[in-house]
Amino acid sequence: MPEENENPPIFGSWRNWYALVIIMLLLEIIFFVFFTKHFA
């Protein structure tokens, strides 16, 4: 559906948005693992 895929806000493409949320989720998971270990 190319007409629906246009105009991603802020970044140039949806691929960047996918990358951003996946990287952010990975960083959060890594942070949570270290957070748990640090305070255990």
Add this chain to the structure above:
Amino acid sequence: MSYPDWIVLIAALLVIILYGVYKSRSSKSLDGYFLSDREMPWWLILLSIVGTQASAITFLSAPGQAYTDGMRFVQYYFGLPLAMVVLCVTLVPMFHRLKLYTAYEYLEQRFDLKTRTYTTFLFLLQRGVSTGVSVYAPSIILSSLLGWNIYVTNIFMGGLLIIYTVTGGARAVAYTQQLQLVIVFVSIFITAYMVVNMLPGDVGFFDALRVGGKMGKLNVITTGMNQKGSGFDWSDQYNIFSGLIGGFFLALSYFGTDQSQVGRYLTAKSTRESKIGLLLNGLVKVPMQFLILLIGVLVFSFYQFHKAPLFFNNEMFEKVSKTSYSDSVKAIQVSYDKINDRRVELMATFHPKNDDIGPAAQEELKNLNAQGDSLRKSFMRIAKKSGVAGETKDTNYIFLRFVIDYMPKGLVGLMIAVIFLASWGSIAAALNSLASASVVDFHKKFINADLTHEQDVKISRWYTFFWGVFSIIVAQYVNNVGNSLIEAVNKLGSLFYGVTLGVFIVGYFLKWVKGSAVFWSAVVSELLVVLIFIMSENKIIGLGFLWLNFFGALSVAIIAILLQASIFKNSRTKST
């Protein structure tokens, strides 16, 4: 409650009602009433989306969940950020392009009237009942802890917001949600500060986390693997896989096909504003829930230094204590008091500078907490056996009981106001969406399509009022049925979300599948999901409810493909 608490509570509620009425610019058409004339900016969309999802139970249950089960509940939201991007690429621009009022209109354009009507019916059924429970769930907690009459509390919880929701429609809902969220978050973080402040002398925030961490309450990431090492535990509710996969499908369905959310971002002044609101919601959700859960860990640490109640719902405790099980309850209480005393004694030796209480004491503390948990479970078993009507779990009561017992005057009133405001945010959005689906997908379709703009607005107000009254009636009825219904209704969403999402997925991605195939597929899949759920509830199979979203959507897609390729091979329908 003291006078200052009452003053703060009444003032906060009045401010919201007056603000809602003030923002209720008179709407002259359905566009104005249900879509705020499509002129909302992205930040209001973001706050409205967050305010709709975060009900009172979110703020009451999450800290309690962390107190009893640790932080792993945050994994429930892991699938949400990715779902927001997928929705922004697929359904959101299409909804805007088609200038829809409700998500279900799309299904008639893509499939046929019966598919649209069926999904609207599923939505009205699910959202109508769950809104009633959204009224009842916080009311029963306030009623139990403060001794308020439950019927009157239900009327205030579900009734006052009708004033501005009926008059102002979607605009009043969005603007009040904005103010409500500000008050809610400020109050929650004041409470977090107060918890740390009430810890003994030199024990600070990080020390409290260390205490919680050493007692296993900071276990954020769990894999769901069986403790015996025999593979993945499908009945485990919250782990990284159920969160990523089940949570992804739940978020897709909730934000993409539930009118209570779709109705929020359709009010945006452009597709771009909707997308920014949704994408930012995806980015803030996990950190936000993490912080709310962290408050539960702080409360847990607080109760390591202070005596904790055996059961946080004091009304229920009193009732069970007066049954034929009173001797057993007394014996449990005596044992629990001893544990409490020893725990407080041990924690008195806690020195933040040494960062520990010593390995032996730490081990003893762990054992004491395990024994305490076991005694709490014994009491809950007795409460169940006693037949006393009421919740036999106290997770939702922990945070508010702490607030009432330890917070200073004024702050208690503020936190009670928070419960009301958080409830109103999600209930108001639900009423608005129930009314829009009733008017657009039923009334104008089957009763009277030829209405003037004024009549449209008038009938929409009546439907909003009707759903408001309906939700209060459901809330009153739930009280007579008993609290076990709350848990069942909380799972109700997952019974319908997967199937509804499946219909939209087929509509968007499988253009060759037509109306009759998807309709019958949705009917069969709904029966399958209900069957799986019943088997899971009766322990015939073990399956966490988040997985129902995934299986429901998958089932609709597979059965629709099979039906289209066989029985409905020669059927034709419209395509968008």
